[in-house]
Amino acid sequence: NAGVMQNPRHLVRRRGQEARLRCSPVKGHSHVYWYRQLPEEGLKFMVYLQKENIIDESGMPKERFSAEFPKEGPSILRIQQVVRGDSAAYFCASSPFAAGDNTGNTIYFGEGSWLTVV
Amino acid sequence: GDSVTQMEGPVTLSEEAFLTINCTYTATGYPSLFWYVQYPGEGLQLLLKATKADDKGSNKGFEATYRKETTSFHLEKGSVQVSDSAVYFCALSTSGYALNFGKGTSLLVTP
Numbered sequence: 431n432a433g434v435m436q437n438p439r440h441l442v443r444r445r446g447q448e449a450r451l452r453c454s455p456v457k458g459h460s461h462v463y464w465y466r467q468l469p470e471e472g473l474k475f476m477v478y479l480q481k482e483n484i485i486d487e488s489g490m491p492k493e494r495f496s497a498e499f500p501k502e503g504p505s506i507l508r509i510q511q512v513v514r515g516d517s518a519a520y521f522c523a524s525s526p527f528a529a530g531d532n533t534g535n536t537i538y539f540g541e542g543s544w545l546t547v548v
Numbered sequence: 549g550d551s552v553t554q555m556e557g558p559v560t561l562s563e564e565a566f567l568t569i570n571c572t573y574t575a576t577g578y579p580s581l582f583w584y585v586q587y588p589g590e591g592l593q594l595l596l597k598a599t600k601a602d603d604k605g606s607n608k609g610f611e612a613t614y615r616k617e618t619t620s621f622h623l624e625k626g627s628v629q630v631s632d633s634a635v636y637f638c639a640l641s642t643s644g645y646a647l648n649f650g651k652g653t654s655l656l657v658t659p
Contacts, residue, residue, distance in 0.1 A: 433591060434591060461645075463645055465647075465649075467649075470651065471651060472552065472637065472639075472648070472649035472650045472651045472652065473592075473637070473639075473647070473649040474648075474649070475645070475646040475647060475648070478645050478646070486643075486645075486646065488646070489646070521591070521592070523592075525645070528644075528645070537594070537645065537647075538591070539584075539591035539592035539593070540591045541589065541590060541591045542591070
Protein backbone atom coordinates (compact mmCIF):
# COMPACT_ATOMS: atom_id res chain seq x y z
CA ASN A 431 0.00 0.00 0.00
CA ALA A 432 1.87 3.06 -1.27
CA GLY A 433 -0.14 5.21 1.04
CA VAL A 434 0.54 8.38 2.93
CA MET A 435 4.08 8.34 4.28
CA GLN A 436 5.01 10.31 7.35
CA ASN A 437 8.40 10.81 8.87
CA PRO A 438 9.85 10.75 11.32
CA ARG A 439 7.55 8.33 13.11
CA HIS A 440 8.96 9.43 16.44
CA LEU A 441 10.67 12.71 17.24
CA VAL A 442 12.04 13.99 20.53
CA ARG A 443 12.75 17.67 20.93
CA ARG A 444 13.85 19.82 23.87
CA ARG A 445 11.75 22.82 24.80
CA GLY A 446 12.55 25.75 22.53
CA GLN A 447 13.75 23.66 19.60
CA GLU A 448 12.03 23.34 16.25
CA ALA A 449 10.14 20.29 15.06
CA ARG A 450 9.59 19.48 11.39
CA LEU A 451 7.21 16.74 10.37
CA ARG A 452 7.07 15.56 6.79
CA CYS A 453 4.23 14.02 4.84
CA SER A 454 4.35 12.50 1.39
CA PRO A 455 0.79 12.07 0.13
CA VAL A 456 -0.43 9.18 -1.95
CA LYS A 457 1.06 9.54 -5.43
CA GLY A 458 -1.10 11.83 -7.49
CA HIS A 459 -2.93 13.36 -4.53
CA SER A 460 -2.85 17.13 -4.46
CA HIS A 461 -4.82 17.72 -1.25
CA VAL A 462 -3.20 17.32 2.16
CA TYR A 463 -4.65 17.58 5.66
CA TRP A 464 -2.94 17.65 9.05
CA TYR A 465 -4.55 16.50 12.28
CA ARG A 466 -3.26 16.47 15.85
CA GLN A 467 -4.12 14.03 18.61
CA LEU A 468 -3.29 15.25 22.08
CA PRO A 469 -3.06 12.68 24.90
CA GLU A 470 -6.49 11.38 25.92
CA GLU A 471 -8.22 13.30 23.12
CA GLY A 472 -9.50 12.61 19.63
CA LEU A 473 -7.84 13.77 16.43
CA LYS A 474 -8.38 17.46 15.77
CA PHE A 475 -8.23 19.07 12.34
CA MET A 476 -5.41 21.56 11.93
CA VAL A 477 -4.97 22.59 8.31
CA TYR A 478 -5.94 21.77 4.73
CA LEU A 479 -3.49 22.49 1.92
CA GLN A 480 -3.36 22.14 -1.81
CA LYS A 481 -0.16 22.47 -3.79
CA GLU A 482 1.36 25.84 -2.82
CA ASN A 483 -1.86 27.01 -1.14
CA ILE A 484 -3.35 26.95 2.33
CA ILE A 485 -7.08 26.38 1.96
CA ASP A 486 -8.22 26.20 5.57
CA GLU A 487 -6.04 26.72 8.62
CA SER A 488 -8.82 27.24 11.11
CA GLY A 489 -7.49 24.50 13.38
CA MET A 490 -3.90 25.71 13.53
CA PRO A 491 -2.64 27.40 16.69
CA LYS A 492 -2.07 31.07 15.92
CA GLU A 493 1.58 31.10 16.92
CA ARG A 494 4.60 28.88 16.32
CA PHE A 495 2.82 26.49 13.92
CA SER A 496 3.05 26.64 10.14
CA ALA A 497 2.43 24.28 7.27
CA GLU A 498 3.34 24.18 3.62
CA PHE A 499 2.81 21.93 0.63
CA PRO A 500 5.26 23.03 -2.06
CA LYS A 501 4.98 22.32 -5.75
CA GLU A 502 7.68 19.69 -5.38
CA GLY A 503 8.35 17.57 -2.33
CA PRO A 504 6.46 16.63 0.80
CA SER A 505 4.17 18.69 2.94
CA ILE A 506 5.88 20.05 6.04
CA LEU A 507 4.34 20.84 9.42
CA ARG A 508 6.71 23.09 11.33
CA ILE A 509 6.52 23.85 15.02
CA GLN A 510 8.87 26.52 16.30
CA GLN A 511 10.02 26.86 19.90
CA VAL A 512 8.25 23.71 21.00
CA VAL A 513 6.69 23.45 24.45
CA ARG A 514 5.64 20.37 26.40
CA GLY A 515 2.02 20.92 25.40
CA ASP A 516 2.98 20.26 21.77
CA SER A 517 3.66 16.62 22.63
CA ALA A 518 1.14 14.72 20.55
CA ALA A 519 0.61 12.47 17.57
CA TYR A 520 0.40 14.36 14.28
CA PHE A 521 -1.49 12.67 11.45
CA CYS A 522 -1.35 13.59 7.81
CA ALA A 523 -4.00 12.66 5.28
CA SER A 524 -4.39 13.14 1.54
CA SER A 525 -7.03 12.93 -1.16
CA PRO A 526 -7.01 13.18 -4.95
CA PHE A 527 -9.82 15.73 -4.99
CA ALA A 528 -11.30 18.21 -2.58
CA ALA A 529 -13.13 16.06 -0.05
CA GLY A 530 -16.77 17.02 0.17
CA ASP A 531 -19.41 15.63 2.42
CA ASN A 532 -19.99 12.63 0.22
CA THR A 533 -16.41 11.78 -0.59
CA GLY A 534 -15.02 10.97 2.84
CA ASN A 535 -13.78 7.66 1.50
CA THR A 536 -11.15 9.43 -0.60
CA ILE A 537 -9.25 10.69 2.44
CA TYR A 538 -6.27 8.44 3.22
CA PHE A 539 -4.42 8.74 6.51
CA GLY A 540 -0.80 8.12 7.36
CA GLU A 541 0.40 6.26 10.43
CA GLY A 542 1.23 9.41 12.33
CA SER A 543 4.30 11.11 13.76
CA TRP A 544 4.73 11.10 17.53
CA LEU A 545 6.35 14.25 18.91
CA THR A 546 7.68 14.23 22.46
CA VAL A 547 8.94 17.47 23.97
CA VAL A 548 11.24 17.07 26.96
CA GLY B 549 -18.72 23.51 18.84
CA ASP B 550 -19.09 20.17 17.13
CA SER B 551 -17.97 17.17 19.13
CA VAL B 552 -18.10 13.39 19.26
CA THR B 553 -18.27 11.19 22.34
CA GLN B 554 -17.59 7.50 22.11
CA MET B 555 -17.47 4.81 24.73
CA GLU B 556 -14.25 4.29 26.60
CA GLY B 557 -12.24 1.20 25.97
CA PRO B 558 -10.63 -1.15 25.92
CA VAL B 559 -13.36 -3.53 24.89
CA THR B 560 -12.46 -7.21 25.09
CA LEU B 561 -14.66 -9.78 23.41
CA SER B 562 -14.45 -13.42 22.53
CA GLU B 563 -14.51 -14.41 18.88
CA GLU B 564 -18.06 -14.55 17.43
CA ALA B 565 -19.46 -12.24 20.12
CA PHE B 566 -21.73 -9.30 19.27
CA LEU B 567 -20.09 -5.89 19.19
CA THR B 568 -21.54 -2.47 19.96
CA ILE B 569 -19.43 0.66 20.24
CA ASN B 570 -21.51 3.67 21.23
CA CYS B 571 -21.04 7.06 19.60
CA THR B 572 -23.04 10.24 20.18
CA TYR B 573 -22.45 13.63 18.67
CA THR B 574 -23.17 17.31 19.07
CA ALA B 575 -23.25 19.43 15.94
CA THR B 576 -24.78 22.51 14.42
CA GLY B 577 -26.33 21.79 11.06
CA TYR B 578 -26.43 18.37 9.47
CA PRO B 579 -23.09 16.58 9.65
CA SER B 580 -21.93 13.48 7.86
CA LEU B 581 -20.93 10.70 10.22
CA PHE B 582 -18.04 8.26 9.89
CA TRP B 583 -16.39 5.31 11.53
CA TYR B 584 -12.65 4.92 10.96
CA VAL B 585 -10.52 1.96 12.01
CA GLN B 586 -6.82 1.84 12.80
CA TYR B 587 -5.19 -1.58 12.72
CA PRO B 588 -1.90 -2.00 14.57
CA GLY B 589 0.94 -0.30 12.74
CA GLU B 590 -1.30 1.24 10.08
CA GLY B 591 -3.01 4.55 9.34
CA LEU B 592 -6.69 5.27 9.85
CA GLN B 593 -8.99 3.74 7.25
CA LEU B 594 -12.57 4.69 6.52
CA LEU B 595 -14.80 1.82 7.64
CA LEU B 596 -18.24 3.25 6.84
CA LYS B 597 -20.16 6.48 6.62
CA ALA B 598 -23.65 7.98 6.53
CA THR B 599 -24.51 11.38 5.17
CA LYS B 600 -28.09 11.95 6.35
CA ALA B 601 -30.59 10.90 8.99
CA ASP B 602 -31.71 7.25 8.90
CA ASP B 603 -28.91 6.31 6.49
CA LYS B 604 -27.20 3.04 7.35
CA GLY B 605 -23.54 2.64 6.57
CA SER B 606 -22.14 -0.87 6.26
CA ASN B 607 -18.86 -2.55 5.40
CA LYS B 608 -17.10 -5.81 6.28
CA GLY B 609 -20.03 -6.90 8.47
CA PHE B 610 -20.04 -3.65 10.44
CA GLU B 611 -23.11 -1.40 10.47
CA ALA B 612 -24.08 1.96 11.89
CA THR B 613 -27.30 3.94 11.50
CA TYR B 614 -27.47 7.75 11.58
CA ARG B 615 -30.04 8.51 14.31
CA LYS B 616 -30.86 12.19 14.35
CA GLU B 617 -33.41 11.92 17.17
CA THR B 618 -30.84 10.44 19.55
CA THR B 619 -27.80 12.09 17.89
CA SER B 620 -26.11 8.71 17.73
CA PHE B 621 -24.14 6.57 15.29
CA HIS B 622 -23.44 3.33 17.15
CA LEU B 623 -21.18 0.76 15.49
CA GLU B 624 -22.34 -2.87 15.51
CA LYS B 625 -21.15 -6.22 14.25
CA GLY B 626 -22.93 -9.48 14.76
CA SER B 627 -19.91 -11.75 15.06
CA VAL B 628 -16.44 -10.35 15.63
CA GLN B 629 -13.21 -12.01 14.54
CA VAL B 630 -9.70 -11.82 15.93
CA SER B 631 -8.76 -9.79 12.86
CA ASP B 632 -11.19 -7.05 13.96
CA SER B 633 -8.88 -6.14 16.83
CA ALA B 634 -8.10 -2.47 16.25
CA VAL B 635 -8.91 1.03 17.43
CA TYR B 636 -12.22 2.42 16.17
CA PHE B 637 -12.86 6.15 15.79
CA CYS B 638 -16.23 7.82 15.36
CA ALA B 639 -16.12 11.15 13.50
CA LEU B 640 -18.35 13.84 12.08
CA SER B 641 -17.89 16.48 9.43
CA THR B 642 -19.80 19.33 7.91
CA SER B 643 -17.08 20.15 5.36
CA GLY B 644 -15.88 16.70 4.32
CA TYR B 645 -12.29 17.25 5.37
CA ALA B 646 -12.42 18.94 8.79
CA LEU B 647 -13.29 15.70 10.53
CA ASN B 648 -14.07 15.87 14.25
CA PHE B 649 -12.99 12.60 15.88
CA GLY B 650 -13.85 10.89 19.12
CA LYS B 651 -11.03 9.63 21.34
CA GLY B 652 -11.14 6.14 19.88
CA THR B 653 -12.17 2.78 21.33
CA SER B 654 -9.71 -0.08 21.45
CA LEU B 655 -11.17 -3.48 20.64
CA LEU B 656 -9.42 -6.75 21.44
CA VAL B 657 -10.97 -9.97 20.20
CA THR B 658 -9.66 -13.17 21.74
CA PRO B 659 -9.88 -16.65 20.19
